[in-house]
Amino acid sequence: MEKILPIGEYIEKGINSLEQNLSFLWSAIDDGISWLVENMNDLFLAIPFVIILALIAFIAYYVKAGNKMFTLSGLKKAYGLTIFVILGLLLIYAMGYWEEAIQTTTLVIVSTIIALILGIPFGIWSAKSNTADTVIRPILDFMQTMPAFVYLIPAIFFFSVGNTPGVIATVIFSLPPSVRLTNLGIRNVPGDVIEAGRAFGANENQILYKIQLPLAMPTILAGINQVILLALSMVVIASMVGAKGLGSIVYQGIQQNDIAKGFESGLGIVVLAMILDRITQSIGSKK
Amino acid sequence: MADDNNIRIKVEDLTLIFGKRKKEALELLNQGYSKTDILKKTKCTVGVNKASFEIKKGEIFVIMGLSGSGKSTLIRCLNRLNDPTDGRVYFKEHDITRDSNKQLLDTRRTEMSMVFQKFGLLPHRTILENAAFGLEIRGEPKEQRDEKGMKALKTVGLEGYEDQYPAELSGGMQQRVGLARALANDTDVLLMDEAFSALDPLIKSDMQDELLQIQNKLHKTIVFITHDLDEAMKVGDRIAIMKDGVVEQIGTAEEILTDPATEYVEAFVEKVDRKTIITAETLMFDNPIIVRFKKDGPKAAIRKMREAGVNVLPVEDNDEKFLGYVWLEDMLKLEKEKAKTVESALNTEVPSVYKHYTVEEMLPLITGHHHPLAVVDDEGKLEGIITQTSLIIESTRFDDKEMDKLIGEANEL
Structure with a gap:
């Protein structure tokens, strides 16, 4: 069939010119992200496994038990997650994928931070302005439904192979929930509370920081939880453009037809996902 | 102008129209169209229509x-x-x-501070932080606003609750917090x-x-x-x-x-429930005809009663103090006895009330006797009298005809 409207060509031309004219920007982003990922990796790997294990177990216990940490009821609430976290991390360590798990976690952390830094302000903006909401909404749909491979190609084009295109692809895929849920959370703040704020002379900033954001926080935290899980689900695809970690082992397993490798690394991702999910969810469900 | 200083808020021809074609709607309103016509023509709702007070x-x-x-x-x-x-x-x-x-x-x-029907408290803040919210918005330092917040909570009787959260309080108490928040701003x-x-x-x-x-x-x-x-x-x-x-x-x-x-x-x-609102001042007859205790004898009293068409009159002494009532039948007896004063027939065991007494407060005072109620001021001077009939009419809301019928029925018994 004949092409009447060659959109692809236009996009390609646009991307080419972006690449050539803004190359300093892309290399700066590349340098920044690579630096962050590598240093964070080195830092985590420099800490002995046992200490990280203890630290994460403590965090899990703390987010569940809260200020009842030293009481029996706190212990009752928190022991399940704590034991699960310890067993899960021991399993990953015992399978011999500790380093890869750290690499994956780093990638998830960096992507999540970037996604939140971009996503929450956009979420606030679209909550405050219906016009912004109308414009941003289809862009989010695009980011979530466009197959990841499609934007991996230009990502490599801009940043060459490595961690950076992996992070960028992960950010694109995992960012939408942070925008959507920040938007939803703020819009759901009861009108009478905001009106009370206005009646006492609160300006827009005071209303945002003293009323809307605190009241929207549980929803925003649910959004952050979603961002983390989506980021984790992107690690295998990110590994195809050179990101290191458990994803790249899965990818190797596929290429080498190695069931054992594939299953182990896959299991590692699942365990990691459950730990991150349960911990962040507990933060969200606290008062 | 002196009077103007007493006025805090003055509203002049205040009009508020909801909808997109406000100007058009306002013009129609000024031309005297009704709210429903304006809604039909412009799809605008007139919320407030030229309020002045x-x-x-x-x-x-x-x-x-x-x-x-x-x-x-x-x-x-x-x-x-x-x-x-x-x-x-x-x-x-x-x-x-x-x-x-x-x-x-x-x-x-x-x-100005405001108190809302739905309270409008911040659920993530303690009672004290809520009470001090207006002060925080104003930018007052924490110590100062905590102090003022505590004072306001004390005023509304919520001392001791300052560290709790709104959800832990009942509706009435939450509204006290709302009131405290408004009072804290002073x-x-x-x-x-x-x-x-x-x-x-x-x-x-x-x-x-x-x-x-x-x-x-x-x-x-x-x-x-x-x-x-x-x-x-x-x-x-x-x-x-x-x-x-x-x-x-x-x-x-x-x-x-x-x-x-x-x-x-x-x-x-x-x-x-008018009983709690209508006061003696509204019901009383001003400047009633009176009998002067030392000056008027039975004859004068009878003449005054005939003039006024009543069978009972209040009696005052020389200082205009209310003393009691004299009744026509007693006066007729005294006249026959050729008495000089009305003293022996004066009823002093009679109820008197102040102007601000409500019907509800006055009703119990008319049982067990026929005397009207005397309305007096602080010094005991007579300001007016209230007949028992008018008090009953007021409290039952029967009109005069119904009253006459009732009285007639009662007399037949």
């Missing part, structure tokens, strides 16, 4: 109306939570409707939008009493919105009755009850 310093001004009457819309025009389409709102001498955004925030922060004007409407009847009545007590101490200027006429009558110094965005009548509870300006107001106040 003045609120004096230190009074509780109640705006009363059913839902949809525009009362909540109107109160929001006073601090411009709603922007009026037309008309002026003056606070003291300055015109709030022309305030810049910054001036408006200042006015809200320092001149503003001249308090806007209360159906502040007690969401509360249980008993709690509501408590809160009304408490508001009146607080008002006795603090003398704020309070604008109080309610749909409950009993509440309006109880707390209001003056009441404005609204219907369809129009202020139908403004006056004291008694003025509205005794002299309703429109049919709507009349229908509205019909259901009110």
